[in-house]
Amino acid sequence: MVTYLDGTTDTLQIAGSPNSPGVNTAIAAILAGYPLPNNPTGAYGARTYAAPSNVVTNADQFSVRIDQKLGAKRQLFGRFNYDNLTGPTTNPDQTLLDPTFGVTYVDRQRNGVVNYTSTVSPRFLWSTSVSFTRTTPSFVTPNHTDPALKFNDGLYEAYNSAAGSVMSAFGNLFQGQLNFAWTTPRHAVKWGAEARLNRDTTYFGISPNGEYDFGGGTVYSPVFIPSASGQHDIQAGQPLPDTLSSLLIGYPYAYTIAVAPPYASNGAHIGPAAINRNNVNAYVEDTWKINPQWTLDYGLRYEVYTPISERADRTSNFLNPFPPGGVAQEYSINPQPTYQTNWNGWGPRVHMDWNAPHAVHVQMGGAITVIPPNIWQDNLLTGAIPYVVYPRVNATQNGEISYGFQITPDELPPVYNTAGVNVLASGDPKKVPPNTVVDVNRYQQDLAALAPNHQLSLLSLAGIDPRFGNGYLQTWTLGLERAFGGLTADVAYVGTSAFRLPRMSYPNAYPGAGSGFARYTKFDTSGVVTGGFGFETVMTATSHSSYNALQTSLSGKVGHSGPSLQAGYTWGKSIDDVSGILGGTGSTGAVTLFSPQDPFDTQAERGPSSFDVTNAFTLSVAQDLHLEHLGLQSDRTRLLTKGWELLCISTITSGSPFTVYSGIQQTGAGTVGADRPDQVGTPDLSTAGNSRRPRDDYFGLGANNGSFFSIPIDIAGGTGPNSGRFGTLGRNTFRGPAYYDFDFALIKTTPIGHRESGLERADLQFRGEFFNLFNIVNMGLPANIIKGTGFGMISKTAGTSRQIQFSLKLIY
Numbered sequence: 001m002v003t004y005l006d007g008t009t010d011t012l013q014i015a016g017s018p019n020s021p022g023v024n025t026a027i028a029a030i031l032a033g034y035p036l037p038n039n040p041t042g043a044y045g046a047r048t049y050a051a052p053s054n055v056v057t058n059a060d061q062f063s064v065r066i067d068q069k070l071g072a073k074r075q076l077f078g079r080f081n082y083d084n085l086t087g088p089t090t091n092p093d094q095t096l097l098d099p100t101f102g103v104t105y106v107d108r109q110r111n112g113v114v115n116y117t118s119t120v121s122p123r124f125l126w127s128t129s130v131s132f133t134r135t136t137p138s139f140v141t142p143n144h145t146d147p148a149l150k151f152n153d154g155l156y157e158a159y160n161s162a163a164g165s166v167m168s169a170f171g172n173l174f175q176g177q178l179n180f181a182w183t184t185p186r187h188a189v190k191w192g193a194e195a196r197l198n199r200d201t202t203y204f205g206i207s208p209n210g211e212y213d214f215g216g217g218t219v220y221s222p223v224f225i226p227s228a229s230g231q232h233d234i235q236a237g238q239p240l241p242d243t244l245s246s247l248l249i250g251y252p253y254a255y256t257i258a259v260a261p262p263y264a265s266n267g268a269h270i271g272p273a274a275i276n277r278n279n280v281n282a283y284v285e286d287t288w289k290i291n292p293q294w295t296l297d298y299g300l301r302y303e304v305y306t307p308i309s310e311r312a313d314r315t316s317n318f319l320n321p322f323p324p325g326g327v328a329q330e331y332s333i334n335p336q337p338t339y340q341t342n343w344n345g346w347g348p349r350v351h352m353d354w355n356a357p358h359a360v361h362v363q364m365g366g367a368i369t370v371i372p373p374n375i376w377q378d379n380l381l382t383g384a385i386p387y388v389v390y391p392r393v394n395a396t397q398n399g400e401i402s403y404g405f406q407i408t409p410d411e412l413p414p415v416y417n418t419a420g421v422n423v424l425a426s427g428d429p430k431k432v433p434p435n436t437v438v439d440v441n442r443y444q445q446d447l448a449a450l451a452p453n454h455q456l457s458l459l460s461l462a463g464i465d466p467r468f469g470n471g472y473l474q475t476w477t478l479g480l481e482r483a484f485g486g487l488t489a490d491v492a493y494v495g496t497s498a499f500r501l502p503r504m505s506y507p508n509a510y511p512g513a514g515s516g517f518a519r520y521t522k523f524d525t526s527g528v529v530t531g532g533f534g535f536e537t538v539m540t541a542t543s544h545s546s547y548n549a550l551q552t553s554l555s556g557k558v559g560h561s562g563p564s565l566q567a568g569y570t571w572g573k574s575i576d577d578v579s580g581i582l583g584g585t586g587s588t589g590a591v592t593l594f595s596p597q598d599p600f601d602t603q604a605e606r607g608p609s610s611f612d613v614t615n616a617f618t619l620s621v622a623q624d625l626h627l628e629h630l631g632l633q634s635d636r637t638r639l640l641t642k643g644w645e646l647l648c649i650s651t652i653t654s655g656s657p658f659t660v661y662s663g664i665q666q667t668g669a670g671t672v673g674a675d676r677p678d679q680v681g682t683p684d685l686s687t688a689g690n691s692r693r694p695r696d697d698y699f700g701l702g703a704n705n706g707s708f709f710s711i712p713i714d715i716a717g718g719t720g721p722n723s724g725r726f727g728t729l730g731r732n733t734f735r736g737p738a739y740y741d742f743d744f745a746l747i748k749t750t751p752i753g754h755r756e757s758g759l760e761r762a763d764l765q766f767r768g769e770f771f772n773l774f775n776i777v778n779m780g781l782p783a784n785i786i787k788g789t790g791f792g793m794i795s796k797t798a799g800t801s802r803q804i805q806f807s808l809k810l811i812y
Contacts, residue, residue, distance in 0.1 A: 002232070002241045002242055002245070004232070004241065010227045010228060010229050010231060010232045011227065011228040011229075012225050012226075012227055012228075012232070012234070012241075012245055013225070013226045013227065013228060014225060014245065014248045014249060015248075017226055019224060019226045020225070020226065021223040021224070021225060021249055023248045023249070024248065024249055024250030024403060026250065026403055026404065027247060027248060027249075027250045027403060030149065030159055033097050033098065033159075034049065034097065034156070034157070034159075035049040035051055035096055036049065037049050038050060038051075041790070041793075041795070042795060043154070043783075043789055043790065043795060044154060044155070044156060044157060044789060045789055045790075047155070047156055048157075049096075049157075051096055053089075053092035053093065053095050053096055054089075054092075054095075055087070055088045055089050055092050056087050056088065056089070057085070057086070057087035057088045058084075058085070058086045058087055059083070059084070059085050059086075060082075060083070060084040061081075061082065061083050061084075062081075062082040062083075063079065063080065063081045063082065064079070064080050065077075065078060065079040065080075066078045066079075073118060073119040073120070074116070074117065074118050074119070075116070075117045076114070076115070076116055077113075077114070077115040077116075077117075078112075078113065078114045078115070079111075079112070079113050080110075080111070080112045081109070081110070081111040081112075082109075082110060083107075083108075083109040083110075084107075084108055084109075085105070085106065085107045085108075085109070086104065086105075086106050087104055087105060087106075088104070088105060089102045089103065089104050089105075090103045090104070090105055090139060091103050091161065091162065093157065094158075094160065094161055094162070097157075097159060097160070098143070098146075098160065100142045100143035100146075101143055101146075101159075101160045101161070101162060102142070103139050103140065103141050103162050103165075104139070104140045105137070105138070105139055105140075106136070106137075106138045106139075106140050107135060107136055107137045107138070108134070108135075108136045109133075109134065109135050109136070110132070110133070110134040111131070111132070111133045111134075112131065112132050113129060113130070113131035113132075114129060114130055114131075115127060115128070115129040116128050116129070123182060123183050123184065124180075124181070124182050124183075125180075125181050126178070126179065126180045126181070127177075127178075127179050128176075128177065128178045128179070129175075129176070129177045130174075130175070130176050130177075131173075131174075131175045131176075132172070132173070132174055132175075133171075133172070133173040133175070134170075134171065134172050134173075135169075135170075135171045136168070136169065136170050136171070137168075137169050137171075138167065138168035138169065139165070139167045139168070140168075141162045141164050141165055141166065141268075143160065143162070143164060143209070144164045144208070144209060144267055144268060145164075145209060146160045146163075146164075146209060147160065147163055147207075147209045147210035147211060147212060147406075148160045148161055148162070148163035148207055148209065148210070148211040148212065149211075149212050149214065149247075149252075150211060150212070150213050150214070151213075151214050151215050151243060151247075152213055152214070152215035152216030152243075152253075153215035153216065153243050154788060154789050155214065155215060155243045155244060155247070160209070162207075163206075163207035163208070163209040163210065163211050164205075164207065164208045164209035164267075165205065165206050165207055165208070165258075166203045166204060166205045166208060166267075166268055166269075166270050166271065167203075167204060168202065168203040168204075168268075169200060169201070169202045169203075169376065170200060170201045170202070171198070171200045171375070172198070172199045172200060173196060173197070173198055173199075174196070174197040174199070175194070175195070175196050175197075176194065176195050177192065177193075177194045178192055178193055178194075179191075179192035180192055185289075186288060186289050186290075187286055187287065187288055187289075188286065188287040189284070189285070189286045189287075190283075190284070190285050190286075191282075191283060191284040191285070192282070192283060193280070193281065193282040193283075194279075194280070194281050194282075195278070195279070195280050196278070196279040196280075197276075197277075197278055197279075198275065198276065198277040198278070198279075198375055199274075199275075199276060200274075200275040200375060200378075201272065201273065201274050201275070202271075202272070202273045202275065202376070202378065202379065202382070203268070203269050203270060203271055203272055203273075204270070204271040204273070204379050204382070204383050204388070205258035205260075205270035205271045205383075205388055206258050206390070207256065207257060207258055208257065208258040208259065208266065208267065208270050209257075210255065210256075210257040210406050210407075211255070211256050211257065212252040212254075212255055212401075212403060213252055213253055213254040213255070213256070214243050214246055214247050214252045214253060215243035215246075215253060216253050216254070217253040217254065217394060217395065218239045218240075218253070218395070219239065219240045219246040219251055219252070219253050219395050219400070220237055220238065220239055220240070220395065220396070220397045220398070220400060221234050221235075221236060221237070221238055221239070221240050221245075221249070221251070221400075222236055222237075222251065222400045222402075223236055223249065224236055225240075225245070225249070237397060237398065250402060250403035250404075251395065251400050251401060251402060251403070252395070252401055252403065253394065253395050253401075254392060254393065254394045254395065254401070255392070255393045255401050255405055255406075255407075256390060256391065256392040256393070257390070257391065257406065257407055258270060258271070258388055258389075258390055259388075259389055259390075259391070259407055259408070259409055259412065260387060260388050260389070260409060260412075261386060261387075261389075261409055261412045261424075262409050262410060262412075262427075263424065263427030263428075264314075264387050264388070266409055270388060271379075271382060271383050271387065271388040272314070272382075273310055273314060273378055273379070273381075273382035273383075274310060274311035274312055274314075275308055275309070275310060275311075275375065275378045276306075276308070276309045276310075276311060277305065277306055277307070277308050277309070277375060278305075278306045279303065279304065279305050279306070279372070280303075280304050281301060281302060281303040281304070281345075282301070282302055283299060283300065283301040283302070284299060284300055285297065285298065285299025285300075285349075286298060286299065292355065293354060293355045293356075294352070294353070294354055294355075295352070295353040296350070296351075296352055296353075297349075297350070297351040297352075297353075297365070298348075298349065298350045298351070299348070299349050299350075300346070300347070300348050300349075301346075301347040301348075301349075301370075302345055302346055302347070303345035303347065303370045303372075303470075304341070304342075304343065304345050305341075305342065305345070305372045305373070305470065306341060307337050307338050307339050307340070307341060308338055308339075308373065308375065308377070308378045308381065309337075309338060310378070310381065310382055312429055312430060313334045313429045313430050313432065314382055314387045314429045315333075315334060315335060315338060315381040315382055316331065316332065316333050316334075316335065316381065316382075316384050316385060316386070316387070316438070316463070317331070317332060317335040317338060317381055317463040317464060317466075318330070318331055318332075318461070318463040318536070318538065319331070319332050319335070319435065319437070320466065321463060321465055321505075321507050321536065321538040321540075322465075322507055328520075329507075329520045329533055330437045331385075331437070331438050331440050331461055331463075331533075332435045332436055332437050332438065333386065333415070333423060333424075333429075333432050333436045333438060334429065334432045334433065334434050334435065334436060335381075335434070335435055336434035336435060337466075338381055338464060338466075339464050339465065339466050339467070339468040339469060340466060340467065340468075340469060341469075342469035342470045344470075345370050345470060346368070346370075347367070347368050347369050347370050348367065348368055349365070349366070349367035349368070350365055350366060350367070351363070351364070351365030351366075351367075352364050352365060358482075359482055359483060360480060360481070360482050361480070361481040361482065362478075362479070362480055362481075363477070363478070363479045363481070363492075364477065364478045364479070365476070365477055366474070366475060366476040366477070367474075367475050367476075368472060368473070368474055368475075369472070369473040369475065370470050370471075370472060371470060371471035371472060371473055371498065371501070372470055372471075373468065373469070373470070373502065374502070377464065377502065377539055379462075380462045380463055380464050380537065380538075380539050381462075381463065381464055383462060384461055384462045384463070385415070385438065385443065385459060385461070386415040386424060386438070386443075387429070389412060389447075389459070390459070390460055391407055391447050391450070391457065391459070392457045392460070393405070393407075393450075393451045393452070393455065393457055394455065394457060396453055396455050398453055399451065399452045399453025399454075399455050400452065401452060402452075405452070407450055411450055412447075413443060413446030413447060413449075414446075415438060415443060416438075416439045416442055416443070417436050417437055417438060417439060418437050418438075418439050420439070423436050423438075440459070440461075440532075440533065441531045441532070443459070444456060444457075444458055444459055444531065445531075447459075456529060456530070456531070457534075458521065458529060458531075458532070458533065458534025458535070459533075459534050460511075460534055460535040460536075460537070461533065461534070461535075461536050461537070462536070462537045462538070463536075463537075463538050463539070464538065464539045465505075465538055465539060465540040465541070467540075467541065468502070468539055468540060468541050469500070469541060470500065470541075471498060471499065471500040471501045471502065471541060472498065472499055472500055473496060473497075473498045474496065474497045474498070474499075475494075475495070475496045476494075476495050476496075477492060477493065477494045477495070478492065478493050479491065479492030479493070480492070483556075485556075486556045486557040486558065486559070487554055487555065487556035487557075487558070487565070488554070488555055488556050489552075489553070489554050490551075490552065490553045490554075490555075491550070491551070491552045492550075492551045492552075493548075493549070493550055493551075494547070494548070494549050494551055494572075495546075495547065495548045495549075496545075496546065496547045496548075497544075497545070497546045497547075498544065498545045498546070499544050500541040500542075500543075501541065501542075501543035501544060501545060501576075502539055502540070502541055502543065502580070503539075503540055503541075503542055503543035503577075503578045503580075503594075503602070504537055504538070504539060504540075504578075504594060504595065505537075505538045505539075505540040505542065505599075506535075506536060506537065506538070506595070506599035507519075507520065507536050507538060508520045508521060508533055508534070508535065508536040509599050509600075509669045509670050510535065510595075510599055510669055510670030510671050510672050511534070511535045511670050511671070511672070512665060512670035512671060512720075512721075513668060513669050513670035514527060514668035514669075514670075514719065514720060515527060516668050516719060517599075517600075517667075517668050517669040517670065517719075518532075518670070520532055520533040520536070521533060521534065535670075542602070543576065543577055543578050543602075544576065544577060545574065545575065545576035545577075545609065546574070546575050546576070547572065547573070547574045547575075548572065548573055549570055549571065549572030549573070550570070550571045550572070551568070551569075551570045551572075552568065552569050552570070553566070553567065553568040553569075554566075554567045554568075555567070561624070561626060562623075563621045563622060563623035564621070564622040564623070565619075565620070565621055566618075566619075566620040566621075567617075567618065567619045567620070568616075568617070568618045568619075569615075569616070569617045569618075570613075570615070570616045571614065571615055572612075572613070572614065572616075573608070573612065573614065574608065574609035574611065574612040575606065575607065575608060575609060575612075576606070576607075576609045577596075577602050577603070577605040577606045577607075578594055578596070578602070578605060579592075579594070579609045579610035579611060580594060587610070587611075587656040587658075587736070587780070587781060587798070588780040588781065588796045588797075588798055589736075589780035589781040589782065589783065589794060589795060589796035590658040590659075590736070590780075590781035590782065590783065590784040591661065591673070591784055591785060592610055592658070592659070593659070593661070593672065593673055593674045595672045595673075595674045596674060597674045597675055597676050597726050597727070597731075598669065598726050599669060600669075604726075604730075604731075605731050606731075607657075607730050607731040607732045607733065608657040608732040609657070609732070610656070610657060610658075610732060611656070612656075612657055612732070613653050613654055613656070614654045614735075615652075615653065615654040616651075616652075616653045616654070617650075617651070617652045617653070618649070618650065618651050618652075619648070619649070619650040620647075620648070620649050620650075621646075621647070621648045622645060622646070622647050622648075623645065623646045624644075624645050625644040625645065625646060627641035627642070627644050628641045628642040639750065642750075643748055643749040643750055643751075644746070644747070644748050645746075645747045645748075645749070646744070646745070646746055646747075647744065647745040647746075647747065648742070648743070648744050648745075649742075649743045649744075650741070650742050650743075651739070651740070651741045651742075652738065652739070652740050652741075653738065653739045654735065654738055654739075655735040655736035655737050655738050655739070655781075656735065656736050656781065657732035657733075657734065657735050657736075658732060658734055658735070658736060658781045658782075658784050659676065659729075659731050659732050659733070659734075659784060660676065660677065660679075660709060660729060660733070660734065660784050660785075660786065661673060661674065661675060661676060661677075661784060661785045661786070662675045662676060662677045662709075662711045662727065662785075662786050662787060663675075663785040663786050663787030663788050664711065664713070664722060664787050665720055665721065665722060665724075666711065666712060666713055666718075666720065666722060666724035666725060666726060666727065667718070667719045667720045667724055667725060667726060668719035668720035669719075669720070670720075673785075675726065675727065676726070676727035676728075676729045676730075676731075677709040677710055677711045677712070677727040677729055677786060678709065678710045678711075678712055678727050678728045678729060679708060679709055679710075679728070679729050679733075680707075680708065680709060680710045681707065681708035681709075682708070683698075683699040683700055683701070683705070683708050683792075684700045685698055685699065685700070685734075686698050686700065686737070695737070695777075695779055695794070696779065696793055696794040696795070697792065697793060697794075698736075698737075698779075698782040698792055698793065698794050699782065699791075699792035700792075701792070702792075702793075705791050705792030705793070706786045706791055706792075709729070709786055711724070711727070711786065711787075712724050712725045712726075712727055734784075736779070736780065736781040736782070737778070737779040737794075739778050739798060739799070740776045740778060741771075741772055741776070741778070741799060742772065742773050742774055742776070743769070743770065743771050743772065743773065744769075744770045744773050745767060745768065745769045745770070746767075746768040747765065747766070747767050747768075748765070748766040749763050749764075749765045749766075750763065750764045750765075750766075751763055752764055761812065762810060762811060762812035763810075763811040763812075764808065764809075764810055764811075765808070765809040765810075765811060766806075766807075766808055767806070767807045767808075767809065768804070768805075768806050769804070769805050769806075769807075770802070770803075770804050771800065771802065771803040771804075771805075772799065772800060772801060772802045772803065773802060774802075775801055775802035777797060777801075778797060778798040778799045779794045779797060779798065780794055780795075780796040780797055780798045781794065781796075782794045783795065
């Protein structure tokens with residue numbers, strides 16, 4: 001059944017009619033693998049299914065240590081940790097379609113350290129240590145055969161969404177330290193140096209099995225399809241009216257794949273990168289006790305991080321991702337250096353303690369800390385041509401893509417430089433001269449020859465800005481502390497400002513950008529792409545963030561036999577222009593994008609961080625129940641009543657921020673889904689205490705939730721296929737429901753036997769633990785795409801339901 005623009009409906013007879021083309025047999029087999037729908041209010045409407053799926057996690061841990069005195073002044077310490085983690089399955093919904101579609105998290109962690117300390121004199125000592133840490137976070141995809149079917153309009157749950165995607169990292173960190181300490185009656189001076197060597201290996205490739213995308217663009221039917229009324233017959237070469245019709249006949253809108261040439265590895269080892277990075281740092285600090293009231297801590301740290309490099313020179317990058325006007329953009333193999341070494345690694349700090357009158361303790365201080373680049377950002381240097389290629393073929397009229405079409409490693413064309421030389425004829429990347437410029441246009445034209453109608457699809461290229469480097473964090477604080485009997489109250493202001501933080505930048509706008517925005521793409525007079533560069537992703541150091549908070553706490557013991565108490569309340573605000581960390585508890589259910597609405601204006605993105613929590617209250621109480629003091633009890637009775645303790649941990653936080661997206665391309669800048677609307681009304685948001693209407697309808701108007709917003713398209717002066725502009729709604733302007741959690745534990749510790757010294761030989765501990773004791777249903781975030789399914793409705797919960805567990809532990 002198809003609903004047309006004029007509101008009429010008709011049935012396309014893809015099967016069951018003498019003139020029907022019939023349902024593609026491969027597609028029919030795939031659809032037969034989907035469970036029957038049973039959740040009409042779910043994310044895919046009447047096509048949504050819900051069913052349980054097993055998620056298993058296995059963890060094995062082992063550790064051993066040695067702590068040995070070597071005479072009166074020397075000591076040797078050693079430790080080795082072993083930790084194997086297998087699970088959980090990160091996409092359990094896919095295992096309902098096929099168990100091999102599941103992606104399992106696997107990590108094998110090893111850590112060893114040896115530390116030697118020598119006390120030269122009562123005032124001087126030194127220590128040295130060497131350590132090794134290995135981690136292997138990997139997302140294992142067992143299926144390396146079946147391609148993915150994805151639906152850009154949310155028609156169905158994706159089929160094999162992983163498509164064999166490879167994300168594996170094998171990290172090795174070698175670390176050596178040398179530290180000295182010297183004390184006098186008024187000074188405690190420390191200094192030292194450290195070296196860190198990263199030697200890592202990664203594998204990375206998205207959808208190496210291949211991916212067919214249905215929806216998101218026009219598909220032209222290669223066959224005749226009759227309609228039930230005869231009024232909407234589709235002739236060969238005419239556009240199909242919806243995604244379902246293109247799915248049933250087996251003609252997607254696009255095909256893409258991560259594929260490597262024959263001289264590079266494919267499959268589970270696609271996109272290999274052997275990463276090196278070195279760090280050397282030194283520090284000196286002094287604690288100066290000026291007098292009994294004043295103490296000054298001050299110090300200086302200096303750090304140097306070498307740029308990330310790849311041991312086999314399998315890297316590529318833009319020579320300059322932001323060339324001046326009139327200068328052509330260039331893409332090179334074996335860029336040297338990948339980015340500049342940052343020698344400005346100074347980190348000063350100062351902190352003052354004042355024992356003020358009336359038992360008030362005042363603390364104030366500030367510091368600058370160096371933030372090095374994340375070691376995993378190497379993927380922007382290694383995950384591109386020519387070592388991993390992401391060709392994309394879009395359907396065109398007379399250039400339809402049939403399901404089953406694929407591009408194989410043997411079909412990839414050679415890579416030529418601008419002088420016409422095949423720079424990888426030997427297959428050895430180390431033989432490629434540094435900064436060899438690739439003839440991108442020639443490579444793209446050669447790839448186009450693989451498409452059904454030789455249609456040109458520009459490559460997506462990635463890189464790192466040569467000016468990329470360290471970020472910096474400024475921190476300042478002022479706090480007051482005072483003791484009241486057995487309790488200590490603390491109130492503090494904490495502020496931070498971070499700059500030169502990493503962000504993704506897009507010099508050539510987004511996919512689908514027109515000639516007024518894609519400045520490095522070539523167009524003909526009619527606006528058709530003829531060459532140049534396509535979608536570009538560049539890591540730059542241009543982001544900024546700030547945090548200001550009032551933090552209060554009260555801790556200690558109430559009375560002689562009262563409970564131990566620790567309470568805290570924080571009022572804070574974190575603001576940035578991009579959040580690389582998703583929101584905290586309660587942030588499930590909404591889409592979070594890291595790309596700006598306007599790729600050339602990041603200032604408009606400034607708003608609450610995705611992890612910002614305005615109000616947070618925590619309370620932890622521990623109380624010895626003293627049941628052994630109730631009445632007269634025999635020794636046997638006291639054995640049962642002694643050692644009981646009650647623990648309570650409560651958490652209440654305000655909701656997580658989220659952004660409302662329009663769900664369509666609004667301008668000629670292309671789109672990655674980050675377009676935002678205008679807000680034209682103020683919704684009455686539901687809360688946990690509002691019983692007048694369903695809590696899951698967060699905006700309050702159900703199917704009309706979108707009426708609070710207006711998508712600025714079809715306007716005078718607009719750009720792009722929808723003649724629109726960017727929306728005025730800001731980033732993270734809404735907040736989800738508050739989060740509540742109350743956990744309790746009842747603990748009984750019973751001593752077992754005593755040594756001759758009177759000490760206990762062992763303790764048997766019983767624990768009854770109650771998580772979310774009151775079974776509060778914490779709501780997640782609402783669907784936040786206006787043109788998506790169920791906009792403004794909450795379909796997921798945050799946290800867990802009530803969970804109760806009992807355990808016995810032997811402590812000896």
